[in-house]
Amino acid sequence: MSSILTNNGAMVALQTLKTINSRLAETQQEISTGKSVATAKDNSAVWAISKVMEADVKGFQAISDSLNLGQSTVAVARQAAETVSELLTDIKGKIVSAQEENVDREKIQADISALRDQISAVVGAAQFNGLNLLSNVSLTIGSGEINILSSLDRSGDGVSASDITVRKQDLSFQEQVLGTTAVATLADYVTGTPAAITGADTSAARTLTFMGGVVEAGIGYQVTLSTPVGNASVGDGGGDFSPSAGVYEYVARDGDTAQDVATELAKLINNGQADTVTASVNSANAAGDTGLEFSFTDSTDGVTFAFAAYQSTDAVVGGGLSQLANIDVTSQDGADSALLAVEGLIDVAIDAGAAFGSGQGRIETQLDFVSGLTDALKSGIGTLVDADMEEASARLQAIQVQQQLGVQALSIANQAPQSLLSLFQ
Template sequence: MSSILTNNGAMVALQSLQSINKNLADTQNLISTGKSVSSAKDNAAVWAISKVMEADVKGFKGIADSLALGESTVAVARQASETVTDLLTQIKGKIVAAQEENVDRAKIQTDVTALRDQISAVVGAAQFNGLNLLSNTSTTAGSGNVEILSSLDRSGSGVAVSNITVNKQDLGQQEQVIGTTAVGTLANFITGTPGAVTGASTAAARTITFETGVTAGTGYRVTLSTAVGTATLGTGGGDFTPTAGVYEYVARDGDTSADVARALSTLINGGDANAVSSSVGATDANGDTGLTLNFDATTDGVTFAIAAFTSAGATVGGGLSRLSQLDVTTDTAADTALAEIESLIQTSVDSAAAFGSVEGRIETQSKFIGGLMDSLKSGIGTLVDANMEEASARLQALQVQQQLGVQSLSIANQAPQSILSLFR
């Protein structure tokens, strides 16, 4: 039956054409944006996931910048530490030359002073963007290390950041100043039994222990003294009186009980090793570290005492503070300087090694972050990017369908006109 009121063919053709036009518009939008999911209405779940991943990529870009800055800062410190090591090695050569009797020690001392001043200049210039990792003399808690943002860690409970900790070293020559106020309870800082060494039978090792919880600015003191006219050591090469000594160390930020023990051990061993030497013992279950004083077997009359002082009025000393005391103008001083320079070289070597290790870690992390960002971008593309080959083929097909739809609607609209011939 034909009707001039209802054209079913035209309605079907119109619906088809409208559907084709909608699909064509979607395909054209896909081609223009390059995305199959360009908004939440396209696919809410995929869009939400992609946006979270895009936010992470932005975060990792900031982390990459932080790592680049940190790597440059550490590289400057490492280079400076290596330079200081080279300069200290040159000083050692001068000190060795001064061991000869027929050399001009005054001129050698001038060279040593010049090299020492150059070390000071290198350390002072070893900063990047205002941060000098070779200076660690502040008593403020947390000043002894620098945190470099290294990662963004996402989990089911939220997002957290990870850091690479760079511990400052100190190659300055600032002299330390110990505080004058004794701590309230010595046992909270140092435990042990001070006393006298009174003969071969009791001249064994004596151990004192430094407690955990070391804070910057706290001063530690070990005093070795001799009773007047009684302390002599028999060494087979003649008797002599051991030199009394006051050995002090002001803790820097980040120091542990082991660091305190090692620092005092180094100071004590720099003295007359025939009289007394020291060694750092193992850390016990509480984390405390012992310092063992090893007296000569025939020592008699040597007394030792321990003390600790608060940070009030204290100044943390530089890692190379003893460099200013090197003197090669006399036989005795040249011998002492040779023993000292070995310790100073080891300090600078340890600093360079520490910075080199951290620099390598930062470099590895930078490469990882770069690769991770590439992977995230690829993953986002897999989720939301359009398949352009498929889109091109679909566009061609829809354009043909559109033309056919228009023609079909035209034919359907012409159908009622055939009824006019029936009335002629």
């Protein structure tokens, strides 16, 4: 049956054309935006995943900036530490020259003073964006190291930030000041009583227990020997230029551990020579308290050891090169002491440079990783949401042909009722 009121063919052709036009609009949007998933309505699941990944990319770009800043900061400190070690080597050469009696020690001392001033200038200028990693004499908790944002770790529990920690190294000349108030909880667990003990055996271990096993910045630790032991001489304060002979003192800086304190005291006792004493941290008593254990390689028979710890508000952490300020080669004794001291100072500068070099290397490795990871994330996002332009171009041409055919079909369907006129002629 034919009807002039209802044209089924035209309705079918119209619906087909609408579908074709909708597909054409989608393809044109892909081509114009370059994305197959531009909004959440295109594919909500893929869109959500891509947005999370885009947020991570933004985060890693910020991390890359942080790593670049940290790398520059550590690189400045490393370069300065290397320069200081070279200047200290020059000072050592001057000190060696002063060992000869037929030299003008006053002029040599003037050269040493000039090199010392240059070291001070290098250390003072070794800052980047106001941060100097060669100064670590503050008693503020957390000031002894810097944390460089290095990564974002995503897990089922959420997102957490990871840091690369670089510890400050001190190459200043600041003179340390021991505290004035004795730490009452300090105890010597070798004899069970605090204060002095007397050695009796070769290689006898002497143990110093810290209060609560915790090292705090500003607490000064002191070891006193009554008579020489091996290279540990009481005549010159163990090479630390202490006014009290045979007294070895170290004020803990922020970030120090018990092992750090043990190592520094051992350096002073060893007086820059072959090890007279090795220091380690062990469980010092039945209660399991953490303590320093000094093991002497030479006989300690008849030697009195005194251990003490002090703290006060006016304690001052000593600079890593504080001994350099007291070097004086104008006398033979001074030249001899300086030769012992400068070896330890060179080691301090070398250790600082090595520490910064290791930190810089780790930062550079992480920077390369973050860069590669960012590229991988971007590639993954592109795989999810980017349009395949070759496929879109081919599809566009096909749909355009379909659209033309749809328009033609609709035109034919609309002309069908006119054929009914012939029935009434």
